[in-house]
Amino acid sequence: MHNTQRPLRIALAGLGTVGAGVIRLLEANRDVIAARAGCEIEVVAVSARDRNKDRGVDLSPFAWEDDMTALASRDDVDVIVELVGGSDGPALALARTALENGKGVVTANKAMIAHHGLALAEAAEARNVPLKFEAAVAGGIPVVKGLREGTSANRIERIYGILNGTCNYILSEMEDTGADFAETLEEAQRLGYAEADPSFDIDGIDAAHKLAILAAIGFGARIDFGNVRTTGITRVTAADIAQADALGYVIRLIAEADVEQSENGARLLQRVRPCLVSKDHPLAPVDGPTNAVVAEGNFSGRLLFQGAGAGEGPTASAVVADLIDIARDEVGAPLSVPVSQLVKMDPVESGHRVGLTYLRFTVADRPGVLAEITAAMRDADVSIESLIQKGRIGDGGDVLVAMVTHEGPEKSVTQALDLLEGSASLTAPPLVLPILPD
Amino acid sequence: MHNTQRPLRIALAGLGTVGAGVIRLLEANRDVIAARAGCEIEVVAVSARDRNKDRGVDLSPFAWEDDMTALASRDDVDVIVELVGGSDGPALALARTALENGKGVVTANKAMIAHHGLALAEAAEARNVPLKFEAAVAGGIPVVKGLREGTSANRIERIYGILNGTCNYILSEMEDTGADFAETLEEAQRLGYAEADPSFDIDGIDAAHKLAILAAIGFGARIDFGNVRTTGITRVTAADIAQADALGYVIRLIAEADVEQSENGARLLQRVRPCLVSKDHPLAPVDGPTNAVVAEGNFSGRLLFQGAGAGEGPTASAVVADLIDIARDEVGAPLSVPVSQLVKMDPVESGHRVGLTYLRFTVADRPGVLAEITAAMRDADVSIESLIQKGRIGDGGDVLVAMVTHEGPEKSVTQALDLLEGSASLTAPPLVLPILPD
Numbered sequence: 055m056h057n058t059q060r061p062l063r064i065a066l067a068g069l070g071t072v073g074a075g076v077i078r079l080l081e082a083n084r085d086v087i088a089a090r091a092g093c094e095i096e097v098v099a100v101s102a103r104d105r106n107k108d109r110g111v112d113l114s115p116f117a118w119e120d121d122m123t124a125l126a127s128r129d130d131v132d133v134i135v136e137l138v139g140g141s142d143g144p145a146l147a148l149a150r151t152a153l154e155n156g157k158g159v160v161t162a163n164k165a166m167i168a169h170h171g172l173a174l175a176e177a178a179e180a181r182n183v184p185l186k187f188e189a190a191v192a193g194g195i196p197v198v199k200g201l202r203e204g205t206s207a208n209r210i211e212r213i214y215g216i217l218n219g220t221c222n223y224i225l226s227e228m229e230d231t232g233a234d235f236a237e238t239l240e241e242a243q244r245l246g247y248a249e250a251d252p253s254f255d256i257d258g259i260d261a262a263h264k265l266a267i268l269a270a271i272g273f274g275a276r277i278d279f280g281n282v283r284t285t286g287i288t289r290v291t292a293a294d295i296a297q298a299d300a301l302g303y304v305i306r307l308i309a310e311a312d313v314e315q316s317e318n319g320a321r322l323l324q325r326v327r328p329c330l331v332s333k334d335h336p337l338a339p340v341d342g343p344t345n346a347v348v349a350e351g352n353f354s355g356r357l358l359f360q361g362a363g364a365g366e367g368p369t370a371s372a373v374v375a376d377l378i379d380i381a382r383d384e385v386g387a388p389l390s391v392p393v394s395q396l397v398k399m400d401p402v403e404s405g406h407r408v409g410l411t412y413l414r415f416t417v418a419d420r421p422g423v424l425a426e427i428t429a430a431m432r433d434a435d436v437s438i439e440s441l442i443q444k445g446r447i448g449d450g451g452d453v454l455v456a457m458v459t460h461e462g463p464e465k466s467v468t469q470a471l472d473l474l475e476g477s478a479s480l481t482a483p484p485l486v487l488p489i490l491p492d
Numbered sequence: 493m494h495n496t497q498r499p500l501r502i503a504l505a506g507l508g509t510v511g512a513g514v515i516r517l518l519e520a521n522r523d524v525i526a527a528r529a530g531c532e533i534e535v536v537a538v539s540a541r542d543r544n545k546d547r548g549v550d551l552s553p554f555a556w557e558d559d560m561t562a563l564a565s566r567d568d569v570d571v572i573v574e575l576v577g578g579s580d581g582p583a584l585a586l587a588r589t590a591l592e593n594g595k596g597v598v599t600a601n602k603a604m605i606a607h608h609g610l611a612l613a614e615a616a617e618a619r620n621v622p623l624k625f626e627a628a629v630a631g632g633i634p635v636v637k638g639l640r641e642g643t644s645a646n647r648i649e650r651i652y653g654i655l656n657g658t659c660n661y662i663l664s665e666m667e668d669t670g671a672d673f674a675e676t677l678e679e680a681q682r683l684g685y686a687e688a689d690p691s692f693d694i695d696g697i698d699a700a701h702k703l704a705i706l707a708a709i710g711f712g713a714r715i716d717f718g719n720v721r722t723t724g725i726t727r728v729t730a731a732d733i734a735q736a737d738a739l740g741y742v743i744r745l746i747a748e749a750d751v752e753q754s755e756n757g758a759r760l761l762q763r764v765r766p767c768l769v770s771k772d773h774p775l776a777p778v779d780g781p782t783n784a785v786v787a788e789g790n791f792s793g794r795l796l797f798q799g800a801g802a803g804e805g806p807t808a809s810a811v812v813a814d815l816i817d818i819a820r821d822e823v824g825a826p827l828s829v830p831v832s833q834l835v836k837m838d839p840v841e842s843g844h845r846v847g848l849t850y851l852r853f854t855v856a857d858r859p860g861v862l863a864e865i866t867a868a869m870r871d872a873d874v875s876i877e878s879l880i881q882k883g884r885i886g887d888g889g890d891v892l893v894a895m896v897t898h899e900g901p902e903k904s905v906t907q908a909l910d911l912l913e914g915s916a917s918l919t920a921p922p923l924v925l926p927i928l929p930d
Binding site for chain 1: 816
């Protein structure tokens with residue numbers, strides 16, 4: 055698509071942290087980029103909401119478009135870099151128009167790819183133009199390329215990891231300080247590790263977007279964001295982290311996907327949830343806003359990719375790496391195989407999966423409560439490996455009961471909790487955290 | 493180069509563990525490979541020393557060539573997969589002939605690329621055919637692609653890691669068992685983690701080959717294997733590992749490269765040597781035959797790639813990933829930029845580099861020895877942070893004196909050792925292990 059005799063000409067939509075970072079990077083590393091790309095990468099035009107905002111970069115060399123979508127109609131542009139964000143709206147309109155007009159698209163927009171990646175990839179394939187989104191998953195870590203090119207010879211058996219820096223920062227801070235969730239979130243907001251409206255991050259939606267993208271590439275499945283079962287970190291308390299620590303674990307928000315063969319074809323399990331992670335596991339030392347992804351291939355074995363999951367520099371690094379791929383003409387099917395060959399996989403009912411589970415109950419401090427809980431466990435055939443009852447927590451008269459089960463089916467735990475549903479002994483809904491299998 | 497309407501036809505030279513693994517992988521993952529590659533990858537012909545050896549794979553579908561080089565002249569072959577090994581000899585003859593005949597080459601041969609990579613890459617560029625060697629570095633970890641494509645937007649500031657599984661296995665076994673080097677090496681040989689002639693591994697040469705390749709790609713430098721300063725692990729004792737442990741470190745064979753700007757242009761520092769690694773460092777938990785590579789980019793920040801560094805499955809995974817790249821026509825300059833644009837970098841004299849150093853002396857047990865050593869340190873301006881003198885070691889009457897210096901120039905340590913050269917107090921040459929900077 056790209057004629058390597060002349061510069062690759064790009065237009066930038068969105069000039070927030072990452073957009074300004076891309077301009078800075080292209081300037082700072084101009085020589086190495088040109089050597090590797092085989093040509094200059096030149097910003098031709100830009101668009102953002104406010105023309106006059108000071109972004110610390112000189113916009114005067116670039117044409118300005120008030121109407122973002124107009125970038126996609128410029129004859130002097132080869133590739134649109136979409137850094138506006140949002141699953142729909144202007145970002146999607148721009149990406150669609152660009153691909154229809156035969157221009158390549160590079161984006162950091164995980165929500166848009168999770169929701170509309172199939173349609174966009176089809177549009178890109180139809181016109182044989184690139185659609186690339188390394189920056190949409192795990193910031194500066196080249197994990198889309200890692201799966202698309204690095205592990206391409208493998209049947210991927212499982213993909214899991216830490217895909218949200220905000221949650222990982224909060225959980226590892228709670229671990230270090232002993233502070234509770236709300237307090238740590240506030241601190242994270244103050245330091246810029248969490249947004250003013252943090253729900254996309256702390257509810258696990260951002261990690262779910264990224265997981266849905268990785269699962270599609272790794273397993274050759276149609277992107278299915280709607281079936282990522284997602285639990286955030288808002289109910290994890292300092293007491294849970296202390297209990298986990300005593301048992302030899304840390305708590306991390308883990309995004310995890312695998313494929314199960316069934317009579318009706320392959321089924322996809324995708325979930326995001328806080329898990330107990332053994333301190334011996336390679337993901338346990340991953341702290342702060344760092345991201346890490348593990349991919350297990352049937353020949354490669356376990357591969358780990360780790361690095362900065364967000365931020366101006368790392369995200370710009372991923373955006374420009376995609377541009378260099380395009381300049382080199384090293385582009386192919388956006389999702390590794392053509393959309394027409396991606397398999398539609400139904401979601402797995404995971405009740406038959408076996409594992410260890412951490413359960414925490416907040417209960418009234420009166421006789422018989424422990425007997426009630428343990429009876430429910432017995433009746434649901436959940437075998438308890440260890441149990442700790444801790445004195446009063448917080449200001450109220452509540453008591454914390456934490457336990458780890460022996461290995462057993464997930465549905466037994468669900469059944470035990472159903473038996474306890476509505477019990478007057480429980481003063482808050484129980485918290486269930488799976489223990490990440492090795 | 494490759495016409496995607498028909499299979500990519502390959503010839504395999506060398507049918508050892510990896511060669512047989514490639515055949516097994518292509519068979520086991522045929523469907524996913526075809527989907528991702530956009531065509532079948534078909535073995536057409538093979539060659540190895542012994543036609544009749546049982547390799548656990550059926551060779552009957554493939555043409556056999558007694559003369560390996562003849563593979564490179566077959567009209568029905570697009571790509572030669574060279575898995576013979578050895579920096580020169582038949583492997584090099586085959587690769588040269590293949591490229592001259594306009595065929596692509598995929599190889600796992602680190603020695604050949606470290607010694608002849610520039611000439612081979614030039615030959616590949618001249619004919620516009622692919623030369624790929626993901627499997628030559630760190631087995632199944634896609635770190636060549638990680639540097640070539642993943643971090644391509646960055647000025648790489650430093651590359652370092654654990655690149656030899658045999659050494660890492662031996663060092664982490666010594667750590668776990670308290671056994672000494674010779675004993676652990678024997679055990680590693682028995683288990684297949686070390687070759688009958690282990691010198692390439694334990695002397696650090698294998699890691700040096702890999703480092704020279706990564707440095708070229710990361711820094712845009714001409715490959716310069718001759719200037720990798722290499723020290724193996726043979727002199728590390730159980731006592732050193734115990735001392736390191738007491739100080740909060742593990743010992744790992746670290747391959748490390750960086751670039752220094754000088755008046756006369758960029759200079760390259762490449763070295764392989766056992767180092768003390770803080771237990772907090774991401775490389776410390778890397779044990780057994782695992783490999784891990786850290787690349788620090790000026791925008792990406794620190795990236796870590798980790799996985800199996802050798803073995804049939806992982807190495808075959810890397811070989812076939814290269815074949816898929818070729819089938820997709822996603823190939824470019826073998827060393828990321830054309831050979832003509834790689835910079836010839838002189839080696840750095842590293843004496844001015846500052847760091848912490850671990851020093852271990854084996855000394856006669858008599859008065860005045862400690863005074864002699866500490867006086868030499870003082871005279872060379874080496875400041876000692878901690879010192880441990882341990883009672884008699886082994887069967888003789890020797891005493892172990894271990895110390896860690898404060899941060900200071902490397903040349904001061906060298907100077908102190910020069911002052912002690914020939915001293916009758918030292919019963920063995922001292923061991924110097926740098927402490928890996930964070």
